[in-house]
Amino acid sequence: MKFKSLALAALLTSTAVAAQADAIKLGYNGPPDAEKNAVHFFATKLEEIVEAKTDIELELFANSQLGEEQERMENTLASPMLNIASFAGVSPVVPEVFVSNTPFMFTSPEEARSFFDDGKYWGMVEEAFAERTGGSEILAVVEEGGFLAFTSTEKPIHSPADFDGMKFRAMDPSQVALYEAMGASGTPIPWTEVYNALQTGVVDGQMNPPLYIIIGSLNEVQGYMTRANIQYSMQFLTANGAWLAGLSEEERRILEEAVIEANALTREDVQANVEGRVEWLSQNGVEVITPTAEAMAEFQKIGQPGFITWLGTQDIDKSFLEAAFADLGKSDLIK
Known part of the structure; x- marks a missing residue:
């Protein structure tokens, strides 16, 4: 699989990553409008929380400025970067992610959230992604706006x-x-x-x-x-493995907590706005x-x-x- 070889090569040839040396790019789809784009809402909350508690600086790139799905994923696996990818970005690495796209699978937002937060299947997907990319990770399932x-x-x-x-x-x-x-x-x-x-x-x-x-x-x-x-509409926050490995234990803990907090805020925002958008x-x-x-x-x-x-x-x-x-x-x- 080309993603696997690309990621492993990048990890083997890269020098140590200094977490605070440069701003970490975070790329995703959709406009930089928190009212219209739940993914941007998530990105801004993550940026706020991480920068308030660490020396890590995030730089946001909305509207696919860092490339379409495949290009962004390749760049994420090869360099210090965060990426919010759709199924089109993640599935070439882990085609098993398509199982979670089975139609009419969930009867409520709560059922979908529990499935990704606590289910055995999603843990298997995260593990497969890390193994096949040489250490890069899926850090979160980010909601886009309720059911399709x-x-x-x-x-x-x-x-x-x-x-x-x-x-x-x-x-x-x-x-x-x-x-x-x-x-x-x-x-x-x-x-x-x-x-x-x-x-x-x-x-x-x-x-x-x-x-x-x-x-x-x-x-x-x-x-x-x-x-x-x-x-249930969702995308996936992915992170470069070498960059993650370069974080201190404290930075990694804060990052994981920030992801959870930003995700919770995004879920609240999505739920509050679905009916209004309809x-x-x-x-x-x-x-x-x-x-x-x-x-x-x-x-x-x-x-x-x-x-x-x-x-x-x-x-x-x-x-x-x-x-x-x-x-x-x-x-x-x-x-």
Whole structure:
């Protein structure tokens, strides 16, 4: 795996990292607006806490200024840096992360948070990431804005049958698999091109949390939003291993505590703003659809098996899948 060899080479050839010598870059997606971008909210809180308690200085780079997902991850593994990566950034190193993207996996934010904070599966993912990168780490699961929702241009989505023949923008291969399970097609399109693709009819819809629908002004080109609680939106704070190894015990302790505190504040902010963002969309050109309990059961019945079958075609040890569903008390779904 190229990420593994790159990271190991970087660690073997690097000199000792002085934690306080230079500002540590922290790169991520989305605008530098704490009200609109939960990832930026997290980054600013982390910066405030770390700089107040240590000599470590963080320098924030929003809007993918340090590169798109793969470039940022490669740079993070090769040099002193922090990076908030999406599935597209982490999955080339640990494809097992896609298990946590299984559709309709969580019934509430609390269930999702417990899954990542306390579950055996997520510990396995963190361990695999560290092993395959020679010491770099996933330090936190950072929330983006609650559950993902489907949006569409002209055809509302009330049930899986409505997907027939539709074309959707996909962020990564796992989303393509989900759309195909629903009877639609998925086309990978970079975030920066999503608005134009929807406006010109290259695709009919996409899925994102309300936060990103607003950030991308997708309400201007999408008429409907279906709150099907598809996946819980998250990204991943990753850190260069050599830089972490160069921290003192006290600096490492403060960093870990700062990550926990910034994450807790972000979760509170996300939870407090989800419904307000949905209401904003409903007042700005989007018809909001809340599926019935029967429709939700149908979404799960159709979407999950197809996605789990796709996971079986990937380079993923089945033990990760078993651990994840055992954490949720849903082992019967993968038998």
